[in-house]
Amino acid sequence: MLDVSRISKTFNPGTINEKRALQELSLHLDPGDFVTVIGGNGAGKSTLLNAIAGVWPVDEGRIVLDGTDITALPEHKRAYLIGRVFQDPMMGTAPNMQLEENLALAKRRGEKRGLRWGVTKAEREEYYEQLKSLGLGLEDRMTAKVGLLSGGQRQAVTLLMASLRKPKLLLLDEHTAALDPATAKKVLELSDSIVQENQLTTLMITHNMSDAIRHGNRLIMMNEGNIILDVRGEEKSHLTKRELMEKFTQLSGAQMENDAMLLSK
Amino acid sequence: MTAYFASLSFLKLLKSMPGGIAQGLIWGLMALGLYITFRLLDVADLTVDGSFTTGGAVTVMLILAGWPAWAALLVAVLAGILAGLCTGLLHTRLGIPAILAGILTQLSLYSINLRIMGMTANKAVSVDKYQLLLSSRNIPASILTGLLIALVLISAFYWYFGTEQGSAIRATGANPAMCRALGISVDSMKVLGLAFSNGIVALSGGLMSQYQGFADINMGRGAIVIGLAAVIIGEVIGHALLGKYLNFFGTLSFVVVGGVLYYLVIVIVLWLKLNSNDLKLFTAVIVALFLAVPYLREHSKSSFVRLKKGGAGNA
Numbered sequence: 093m094l095d096v097s098r099i100s101k102t103f104n105p106g107t108i109n110e111k112r113a114l115q116e117l118s119l120h121l122d123p124g125d126f127v128t129v130i131g132g133n134g135a136g137k138s139t140l141l142n143a144i145a146g147v148w149p150v151d152e153g154r155i156v157l158d159g160t161d162i163t164a165l166p167e168h169k170r171a172y173l174i175g176r177v178f179q180d181p182m183m184g185t186a187p188n189m190q191l192e193e194n195l196a197l198a199k200r201r202g203e204k205r206g207l208r209w210g211v212t213k214a215e216r217e218e219y220y221e222q223l224k225s226l227g228l229g230l231e232d233r234m235t236a237k238v239g240l241l242s243g244g245q246r247q248a249v250t251l252l253m254a255s256l257r258k259p260k261l262l263l264l265d266e267h268t269a270a271l272d273p274a275t276a277k278k279v280l281e282l283s284d285s286i287v288q289e290n291q292l293t294t295l296m297i298t299h300n301m302s303d304a305i306r307h308g309n310r311l312i313m314m315n316e317g318n319i320i321l322d323v324r325g326e327e328k329s330h331l332t333k334r335e336l337m338e339k340f341t342q343l344s345g346a347q348m349e350n351d352a353m354l355l356s357k
Numbered sequence: 358m359t360a361y362f363a364s365l366s367f368l369k370l371l372k373s374m375p376g377g378i379a380q381g382l383i384w385g386l387m388a389l390g391l392y393i394t395f396r397l398l399d400v401a402d403l404t405v406d407g408s409f410t411t412g413g414a415v416t417v418m419l420i421l422a423g424w425p426a427w428a429a430l431l432v433a434v435l436a437g438i439l440a441g442l443c444t445g446l447l448h449t450r451l452g453i454p455a456i457l458a459g460i461l462t463q464l465s466l467y468s469i470n471l472r473i474m475g476m477t478a479n480k481a482v483s484v485d486k487y488q489l490l491l492s493s494r495n496i497p498a499s500i501l502t503g504l505l506i507a508l509v510l511i512s513a514f515y516w517y518f519g520t521e522q523g524s525a526i527r528a529t530g531a532n533p534a535m536c537r538a539l540g541i542s543v544d545s546m547k548v549l550g551l552a553f554s555n556g557i558v559a560l561s562g563g564l565m566s567q568y569q570g571f572a573d574i575n576m577g578r579g580a581i582v583i584g585l586a587a588v589i590i591g592e593v594i595g596h597a598l599l600g601k602y603l604n605f606f607g608t609l610s611f612v613v614v615g616g617v618l619y620y621l622v623i624v625i626v627l628w629l630k631l632n633s634n635d636l637k638l639f640t641a642v643i644v645a646l647f648l649a650v651p652y653l654r655e656h657s658k659s660s661f662v663r664l665k666k667g668g669a670g671n672a
Binding site: 209 | 517519520521522523524525527528531532534535536537538539540541542543
């Protein structure tokens with residue numbers, strides 16, 4: 093489904109702030125894979141997701157998604173294949189537009205936007221049902237401005253938006269990190285059910301090791317712009333937090349003290 | 358002092374009101390164009406000072422060349438669209454900040470407008486010799502025409518910004534990162550919005566030149582500020598009167614009303630015999646006030662100054 097081969101990205105090359113964020117990283121995802129991504133600060137997790145999403149071009153390597161080479165496609169042109177939820181709940185929705193308008197914008201992801209109505213009546217009914225299934229009471233607030241919703245609600249809406257038009261790949265970039273623990277749990281459960289229901293191929297970054305173990309069928313650990321651990325299936329489901337920490341210490345070497353603390357948060 | 362007040366005739370003020378309304382309507386139409394960039398795209402587009410004049414110049418020159426007024430206006434709109442495209446491309450393709458891109462286009466339009474007008478700073482078009490859509494000689498008809506065009510434009514806006522494409526333009530101003538993730542080309546939407554906006558600004562410039570009977574190289578100077586005044590006055594009054602019932606159609610209508618109100622204030626100021634050369638200063642002060650009020654109101658509720666005075670929080 094997704095084939096990332098030997099991609100590299102260096103920020104601020106040739107300056108004192110030079111940062112080699114990705115170093116010849118390769119990753120293959122099978123259809124339906126739900127991969128959790130962990131790693132310390134600066135390991136390149138978000139950089140990997142941004143590279144796949146096309147926020148900027150990579151320096152080297154190729155990215156093939158669903159048989160299409162998307163390496164040279166700008167962000168908005170590869171969006172038809174990719175659904176995204178960001179860490180910042182404010183980033184995934186347009187605050188001064190109505191809830192149903194936001195959903196309608198997402199429903200047309202990657203389509204040509206012409207002079208047909210922005211939201212049709214049939215859609216409204218569809219959105220009503222979809223929002224109802226979120227269980228947040230949002231189905232009664234479809235004409236409310238999204239800016240009036242809470243961070244958790246907005247994140248739930250963004251999740252729904254990312255899956256309204258079934259994406260070939262779903263990218264979740266620490267999408268629960270900015271939420272309170274109870275809301276984060278709810279949004280994670282929601283993510284799980286949306287991924288299961290639609291059989292979505294998914295990459296999910298998390299800072300929380302337990303979440304990384306509990307969710308998905310595969311786990312990758314990143315350090316210094318590369319993947320240092322890749323476990324799946326049976327092996328992954330038996331992982332414990334302690335094992336993961338030990339592996340991290342052993343594989344990443346010196347910086348463990350700091351990062352281990354961050355990871356165990 | 359007594360002599361000054363004695364010299365003010367209330368009747369004279371009443372008499373100059375209709376003319377103020379007619380001109381205000383034309384500025385209100387201009388403000389509709391500005392609303393696209395200022396409110397929907399979140400860009401302060403300084404092109405308009407130039408494209409307003411372009412609209413006037415093109416209209417007058419074509420009418421003088423024997424074109425029917427409506428056809429001249431149509432070409433004026435196209436010229437405005439081109440100006441907007443220019444700013445849009447400078448901004449998106451060449452990476453020049455939006456404000457600066459607008460200033461550059463505006464500056465270059467000064468020369469272009471002079472060339473359009475055959476290198477003269479002022480071109481008259483007489484309503485006696487040519488069939489004009491509106492004129493200060495027939496104010497009631499001009500007001501009617503202005504209202505009609507406003508209604509058509511507001512309806513067109515209401516429809517367009519409800520379509521898929523219009524929604525995408527609105528979303529671009531609200532959240533560009535989201536737009537890219539949803540496959541919307543932020544650059545294209547900005548160019549499109551700037552082009553539309555300046556098309557409408559040129560239309561109002563064309564109407565203004567017919568109304569006043571001439572096109573002048575300086576007729577667009579300060580247009581952005583007048584347009585902003587209309588947008589802001591309209592929004593403030595719309596909110597005060599309708600509150601949360603103010604929908605998009607209402608907002609747009611109040612923007613036009615804002616243009617009229619702005620111009621009526623100008624009429625009063627002139628009636629008070631203030632020097633008309635001070636008008637620009639006066640306009641700038643009004644706009645600064647209206648822009649500052651929301652900020653200061655927020656500020657008075659929560660600020661360091663308030664804490665220092667021993668307000669709310671530290672009891």
